[in-house]
């Protein structure tokens with residue numbers, strides 16, 4: 100960590116209740132029922148540990164944006180309460196919000212002004228920012244997101260990735276302890292996606308806690324330390340990514356002309372989750388060592404053509420949680 104960075108982090112932390120043990124985000128039974136009657140978020144208990152890169156994962160329409168809007172006080176919850184950086188929202192918003200950067204909907208940038216001029220406008224609108232140091236602040240933010248070379252270009256000439264990075268630069272005009280980003284790579288090409296993901300990783304490395312929503316499992320796998328899975332307004336699971344991975348159970352798979360016999364053998368081992376598809380029989384292997392299964396299959400007269408143990412990927416875990424596939428491209 101550079102000196103400048105640690106200064107930023109300690110400057111942020113000095114202002115509040117917040118320490119490493121206090122989660123950066125904590126919600127208690129948060130719920131949103133819209134006037135239409137739709138329950139977009141139901142009984143949500145979210146815990147985002149300090150220092151995490153928390154992937155808030157769910158298919159479109161599962162309630163991620165509504166949750167983020169409630170966190171930031173943009174939408175009033177129907178029930179429940181929450182804390183950001185250890186501060187109750189909305190009661191203690193004034194203490195917490197200056198230390199939180201959010202990218203929810205595209206910030207209003209002026210198309211005919213340059214990236215730099217846009218940031219100067221935003222900086223000037225911040226009453227806490229000292230105008231004497233504006234130039235240094237704006238250039239540091241542009242540099243941070245890799246836009247210094249394109250600082251003089253008009254916003255409307257920016258690619259989507261550059262626009263998204265400028266949005267992040269606007270958030271980074273002030274030091275932040277917590278970043279809340281709604282689908283930060285949505286709509287970006289592969290290059291823009293990579294740039295934004297690298298930036299998120301760098302920001303986390305420098306000490307910020309990051310919560311980002313995404314419908315892409317691959318995004319979670321690449322940059323997140325923790326994951327929370329939303330499905331139809333409910334949080335199905337949240338845990339460190341490594342824990343979710345290890346919770347996945349391996350399956351034993353037998354290929355044979357006599358799936359009926361193989362099924363009988365696997366059943367006698369007490370294996371669960373049996374499935375038969377054509378000549379393939381599979382089951383959750385649990386604690387049974389595979390080398391114990393093979394000789395018994397042979398003894399039982401199963402003509403084994405192939406035998407294997409498949410370790411499931413995260414996708415399998417999520418499909419089993421949600422009963423649906425995720426868009427795993429990107």
Ligand SMILES: Nc1ncnc2c1ncn2[C@@H]1O[C@H](COP(=O)(O)OP(=O)(O)OP(=O)(O)O)[C@@H](O)[C@H]1O
Nearest residue numbers: 133135137139157158159160161162163164165166
């Ligand atoms: N203002 C609103 N009034 C009524 N219903 C709403 C409103 N905003 C969102 N919804 C509904 O609430 C549900 C959750 O929407 P939300 O935008 O939070 O999901 P999401 O997970 O962020 O999805 P996406 O990735 O598409 O943004 C959806 O069914 C949506 O139609």
